[in-house]
Amino acid sequence: MTLLQDTRTVTQDSAFTLYGLSFRSRLMLGTSQYPSPAILAEAARASGAEILTVSLRRESARLKEGQDFWRLIRDIGARVLPNTAGCYSVKEAVTTAQMAREVFSTPWVKLEVIGEADTLQPDVFGLVEAARILSADGFEVFPYTTEDLVVAERLLEAGCKVLMPWGAPIGSGKGLNNMFGLRALRAHFPEIPLIVDAGVGVPSHAAAAMELGYDGVLLNTAIAKAGDPAAMARAFGQAIEAGRAAFLAGPMAPRDMAAPSTPVVGRAVLT
Amino acid sequence: MDALNRSGVSKTLLVNGVLREIDAGTLAQALSALDYGEAKVATALNGEFVPARLREVTPVRDGDRIEIVAPRQGG
Numbered sequence: 001m002t003l004l005q006d007t008r009t010v011t012q013d014s015a016f017t018l019y020g021l022s023f024r025s026r027l028m029l030g031t032s033q034y035p036s037p038a039i040l041a042e043a044a045r046a047s048g049a050e051i052l053t054v055s056l057r058r059e060s061a062r063l064k065e066g067q068d069f070w071r072l073i074r075d076i077g078a079r080v081l082p083n084t085a086g087c088y089s090v091k092e093a094v095t096t097a098q099m100a101r102e103v104f105s106t107p108w109v110k111l112e113v114i115g116e117a118d119t120l121q122p123d124v125f126g127l128v129e130a131a132r133i134l135s136a137d138g139f140e141v142f143p144y145t146t147e148d149l150v151v152a153e154r155l156l157e158a159g160c161k162v163l164m165p166w167g168a169p170i171g172s173g174k175g176l177n178n179m180f181g182l183r184a185l186r187a188h189f190p191e192i193p194l195i196v197d198a199g200v201g202v203p204s205h206a207a208a209a210m211e212l213g214y215d216g217v218l219l220n221t222a223i224a225k226a227g228d229p230a231a232m233a234r235a236f237g238q239a240i241e242a243g244r245a246a247f248l249a250g251p252m253a254p255r256d257m258a259a260p261s262t263p264v265v266g267r268a269v270l271t
Numbered sequence: 272m273d274a275l276n277r278s279g280v281s282k283t284l285l286v287n288g289v290l291r292e293i294d295a296g297t298l299a300q301a302l303s304a305l306d307y308g309e310a311k312v313a314t315a316l317n318g319e320f321v322p323a324r325l326r327e328v329t330p331v332r333d334g335d336r337i338e339i340v341a342p343r344q345g346g
Contacts, residue, residue, distance in 0.1 A: 030346030040344075055345025056313065058287040058338065061306045066341025070311055073342065083345045091318065098320040099313030099340055170346065198346075220346035 015249060016215055017138040018162055018193055019108070021079075023050045026210070027240050028081065028195065029233070030220025039193065039229050044076050047223065047233035052078045053110055055085050056100055081142060083110040088123070090130045097134050109134060110164070110197075110218075112144045120170045120198075124151040128158055135159025147181035149188055159235050163192055164218060168199025171221045175205035179212070184223055186213045203232075203239030210243025211251060217253065285336045299326035301337060312341045 009199050015022040029049035034040035044052060054073060059066045073080060082100035087093040090113060097109040113130050115123030120147050131141050135158055145163040155163060165185060168174035176182055177199065186194060196209040197218040206217045217240055226232035281292040284301060295301035297319055298314060314321045315338040321329050327330070 030344075032344035032346045034344075053345050055343045056340040057343035059307070059310065059312050059341035060287075061310075061339075064310055064341075066312070066343055067310055069344065070342040085345055095315055095320050097320065099315065102320075103311060103340070103342060104314045104320060 033224040043229040132158040164197035173201025207243035
């Protein structure tokens, strides 16, 4: 009984808090590319996600597609994190964020300033500048960044209180391309919420991010493009919980050579 | 305030990348003429955000670029 109590003490989790708001689920879900709105809603619920990313796009007066989409998101009931996806300049990103704040009634913005079309990697110089402008204007910025420590430092100076480094290029499903860099970022900023955003392909990638001590994972394509998005959403939810529990439990230190797990002492001599 | 009133003469506006002939003095009148009604949208005029509360006092002129956006799927 004592042992069980001790274990519970060790694995007591802290809250997942983003700009003063606490969440139970550490999975943040994108809403794009699902086979249908109904499957999006089903996958969102199955994932347990309490935060959904959304965007702004041109609205046709005739079709009014955005109005239907907004009703669907409101029915799901999660908090929304609007993005500035597709913005290649500071001005575009800032203007998009301003429009998103009005439409979605939230100071949150997932800030993307893209620097290169093939990799969709962030323009970190523009990102820092846009983050500074938006933070000064009262936005709560979630910057989509790389694992670069110096850029991370600049983003924090600019006013960001969350960092979202990529695992791999958006939509690539490659997983965590730079484990060393992600580990270094975690070690450098132990008190800052860190979320792996982009590049996650399968639940083991998400679990690996959580085992590193990351606070959450943001993903979209891996669930939307799965054969059964709701089932995959559930699997990701479980992997993220398992990874978090493993981090809290304290993973063993890896070593290069084998170490017998069965006691050597007492082995029968049978030669 | 004349600029804020409909003139009866259509203006050529680039709305979401499409040229439109619209009789409108303000951004609010342009949205109404384009039949957006009460739709949840955000607007930008010539690349600058225009808050909803300022649409009625924001004049539109020949050749202006208007962007009208709404919630959409995003990652």
